[in-house]
Amino acid sequence: MVSLGLLALILIPSGFAEVHFSTLTHLWPAVSDEVQTEAAQELCRRLLGPRAGDFVLTVNRRLAGAEAQAQTFELSSLPDGRVWVVGSTGVAAASGLYWYLRAFCGCHVSWSGRQLSLPTPLPRLPRLLKITAPDRLRYYQNVCTYSYSFVWWNWERWEKEIDWMALSGINLALAFTGQEAIWQRVYLSLGLTQAEINNFSVGPAFLAWARMGNMHSWAGPLPNSWNKNQLNLQHQILQRMRSLGMLPVLPAFAGFVPAAFTRLFPKENVTRLGNWGHLNCSYSCSYLLDSASPFFQQIGKMFLLELIKEFGTNHIYSADTFNEMIPSSSDPKYLSSVSNAVFKAMTQVDHSAIWLMQGWLFLTAPSFWRPTQVKALLHGVPLGRMIILDLFADGKPAYSLTESFYGQPFIWCMLHNFGGNTGMYGTVETINRGPFEARAFPNSTMVGTGITPEGIEQNDVVYELMNEIGWCKEPLNLTKWVMSYAQRRYGKKNDAAVAAWLLLFRSVYNNTFYSQGHNRSPLVHKPSLKLHTTLWYNKSDVYEAWNQMQMAVSELNSSETFRYDLVDVTRQSVQLLASEFYEDLKKAFLQYSIVGLQTLGNALIHNLLPDLDDLLSSDRHFLLGHWLETARSLAATEKEANLYEFNARSQITLWGPNGNLLDYANKQWGGLVNGYYAPRWELFISSLIGCLEMRIPFIQAHFDQMVFKVEQNFIINKVKYPDKPVGNTIEIAKKIFLKYYSKAMKRNNS
Secondary structure, eight states, rough: OHHHHHHHHHTHHHHHHHHHHHHHHHHHHSSSSHHHHHHHHHHHHHHHHHGGGEEEEEEEEGGGGTTTTTOEEEEETTTTTEEEESSSSSSHHHHHHHHHHHHOOEEEEEEEEEEOOOOSSOOOOSSSSEOOSSSSEEEEEOOTTHHTTTTTTTTHHHHHHHHHHHHTTTTTEEOOOHHHHHHHHHHHHHOOOOHHHHOOOOOOOGGGHHTTSSSSEEEEEEEOHHHHHHHHHHHHHHHHHHHTTTTTEEOOOOOOTTTTTTHHHHTTTTOOOOOOTTTTTTTTEEEEEOOHHHOOOHHHHHHHHHHHHHHHHSSEOOOOOOOOOOOOOOHHHHHHHHHHHHHHHHTTTTOOOOOEEEEEEEHHOOOOOOOOHHHHTTTTTTSSSEEEEEETTTSOOOGGGGGHHHHHOOEEEEOOOOOOSSSOOBBBHHHTTHHHHHHHHHTTTTTEEEEEOOOOOHHHHHHHHHHHHOOSSOOOOOOHHHHHHHHHHSSSSSSSHHHHHHHHHHHTTTTTOOOOOOOOOGGGGGGTOOOOOOOOOOOOOOHHHHHHHHHTTHHHOHHHHHHHHHHHHHHHHHHHHHHHHHHHHHHHHTTOHHHHHHHHHHHHHIIIHHHHHHHHHHHHHGBBHHHHHHHTTTOOSHHHHHHHHHHHHHHHOOOSSSSTTTTTHHHHHOOOOIIIHHHHHHHHHHHHHHHHTTOOOOHHHHHHHHHHHHHHHHEEEEEOOOOOOSSSSHHHHHHHHHHHOOOOOOOOOO
16 A cells, blocks of 8 residues: 555656655664564553553564555454554554554543553454554654753653654654764864864753754863763663664764864865854854865764764764855855765765755745755755755745755654743644645655654643644544543543633634744743734633633642643743733833832732742742753763753853843743743833833843843852742642633733
């Protein structure tokens, strides 16, 4: 049986179709069915404990078919009441298990909790159920996720994530951990000193952008213990991914070299690119080696040989040469030469290499990446040997602007999240429609779906939906789906909870105005008189969902996932209230009302924000202290612990040394609201009052200088925040609801 994605590819001229099928042959698990079977069974035991014996999981790659090699699973009931799950890979078997748990037992697995109340006996399947994914690949991760979310993870946390990946059907994922240890070996063998390597390196929380050549020399260096631990962790990650039949994507050489390279080889042609992320050239303006230089191939070969020697390979590699950076020339020959050199550096070591590249660059600089330039870069690699991640297809799909990437295969991706922000957000109608439109696009080269969030562990519902859509051949009924989701997530049907989710799905989770970012709430951005409060949804829908969740408390309060959602809906409502406070503050200032500013300021600083901080501090998923403590826990010495904490505090606030990407990775966390956001707002309000008292204009530049000291103080103050929940979530949420809900609804209905 040929999947829909492959049927679409048959429409492409025959030369490409043949190359494409050979590409698919490469992308198949190297480990045996027996190894994958054991891995799938172990996952089942980790997930279900004593109830794992009710399931029989096996892997049989012949289930995928000789040609299509798409993910397939079969479910059937055995005479003794057990459920038999057969998958074409370990991932397919795990996906089949979760499909049964979700569809027949009403279970749920997510970042914020699990609901695994299985009935006894298990529901019987009336007949054999066989499901085949419409595409070969189901991708996960963004290069940035390694910094915004994964950076402080140990193996215990990674094990849970890989289980979630397998249950979700993900069979292609980045595996970037530990590469800095490999690069250090290469740099030392080239002749760089350890001091030069240290000067070039960045700290752990910023590795993602060093890997893409965007920055260097900030918040480092990396201790030897870090490289050693990450190397060991990568071995564990790869072993588990491969045992389940996943295809780990390893890094490759994109062309960037340390500044010290020019000392060693002064005659080599090295181009310095422009600055990135509002950083000056002390921390950006990367050095790109000329693609025609023999050293380009030598370094690429050295790195990949060392990498494969250490980790093995599944023949697929990631490299991004011009991520958010403008090439030095728009000449098509130049662009083709660069991509050809990157690919050649892979294939001289691995003849079966396939290049996976993020398509984000085409969206960030559309005036540069015109059709001629895009085609030149993509056609520097043989058709079918490069796969493009249409990284932001849920907002701004690039495949439709590039004639399906001019023949190169692509994966339709939901980016969803920037910086790991915690605000509720989604584009549910778009993701329920987009993949199907992409498959039907003329001469489509789509080979899969993917999720590419910059940060995770928020908005579970969007990821559950997207992962399920990846198995579907037609759009879902979103109303029915979210009603079922509410029941599965909490383990029982509650009309108020269902009503809340219906309201959220039609409002905050259904953004169709992509120019409005994920979380632009004034609460988490540096105060000014020009902050945006425009929304893509009706605030009253969120407030009423808040009300409905409160009505569900008495029946659902024992559910971990419900308590998380209660915090999240309350947090979102308080975020909206903070925006209303901000509008009132601006109005009071423009009306020269000192009393109004004082009254509003007291209410915001001494009531609303502390109330929010108390709520967030009551749930383990919303703790600044946990972020900081996990960072420190990876250190071998106190000096290292302080470096890691500096990294952790910097990333979520100033980001760079001078607030270069200020608040980009904002979080609404217990401890961060009172310790960082509230002092900024208090200073802002006192500054506005001072301006009125002295009858002088408010000068943003003057305020920026003062508030920068507040922001810097948070990074260096060493205040210890609780890393365990404090307080009763249900009681705190009720207190906030009774205090603010009626006023909020009255204001929005007036």
